[in-house]
Amino acid sequence: MSGMRIVFGLLTLVTIGMIIGALFQLAFIRRLEEASVSGISHWVDDKDAEVLRLGFVKPEVISWSPRIIVLHNFLSMEECDYLRGIALPRLHISTVVDTKTGKGIKSDVRTSSGMFLSPEEKKYPIIQAIEKRISVYSQVPIENGELIQVLRYEKNQFYKPHHDYFSDTFNVKRGGQRVATMLMYLSDNVEGGETYFPMAGSGECTCGGKILKGMSVKPVKGNAVLFWSMGLDGQSDPNSIHGGCEVLSGEKWSATKWMRQRIAS
Structure with a gap:
């Protein structure tokens, strides 16, 4: 009889523990929901x-194939201005990867100007915070990321549709293939300049004043787009x-973080 009482007592304690744990979990979820609604x-x-x-930060999945997530309010306004301030004095004409040599070359495919943050700047507290946020939301280790690139697109500038994964063997040796991209918008008051995904969705979208098949994301200061260059099959x-649509007026500023399969070197 005493043995039954012990077993019953233990079961009661376990049940109470499970109820308390469930209540804590519900309370935490409720806090997340309230924070998401109220900001x-x-x-x-x-x-x-x-x-x-x-x-x-409010995630919004806009496509599963290809995988595209819009992260609203990903950066603060201060972080956006900080990245632009670092980049402005060091902007130069953007390049694309040469598939034969793996080196950057000038091309009419990409008409923006940009710069890369230095390894030393990566240690700055604000940059470290952004790097950690990118890592957590993408679920890719910080050390697998390339240095952040800041870009400026002025009126009539664009980036024709392209893939972020490498077609050459040179770059793959330095950390493996690119698996995902975090594209962060740093400016407002831009007409055009959408990020265009021609193979996403089944409808139409606007791109630099044109109506095209696919999906596009309007550049909104503080928002980010996380998309994957590698499918669930590992290929x-x-x-x-994707591409950067032509800017019709204003300046489009963005920051890009490419993430690799292994530690980027």
């Missing part, structure tokens, strides 16, 4: 929550082809 963080004095902008996804 006010409930993680006061939580440094990790501040770095990740919990309660502010490069040809449907991930």
Whole structure:
């Protein structure tokens, strides 16, 4: 009889523990939902929550094939201005990868200007926070990422549709193939300049004032687009082809983070 009481007591404790655990989990989920709706963080004095902008970032899946997620409010306005401020004095004509040599060359395919942050700048606190946020939301280790590139597209500038994964063997040796891209928008008041995915969706979209088949994402300051160049089968996804539509007015500023299969060197 005493043995039954012990077993019953243990089962009661386990049940109570499960109920308490479930209540805590529901409370946490409720906080996430409230933060997402109100935009006010409930993680006061939580440094990790501040770095990740919990309660502010709102993910929106717009396509599963290719995989594309819009992350609303991914960067703060201050972070956007900070990246632009670092980049402005060092902008130069953008290049594309030469499939024969693996080196960057000038091309009429891409007409923007840009620069890469240095390894030293990667250690700055604001950059470290952005790097960690990219890593957590993409689920790719920080060390697998290339240095952040900041770009400026002025009126009539564009980037024709292309793939981010490599077609040469030179770049693959330095960290493997590119698997994902985080594209962050740093400016507002831009007409045109959408990020265009011709193989996504089944409808039509606007791209630099034109109506085209596919999907496009309007550049909104602070928002980001996470898309995958590699499919779930581990192979490069040809449907991930994308481009930067022509800017009709204003300046489009963006920052790009490419992520690799292994540690990027």
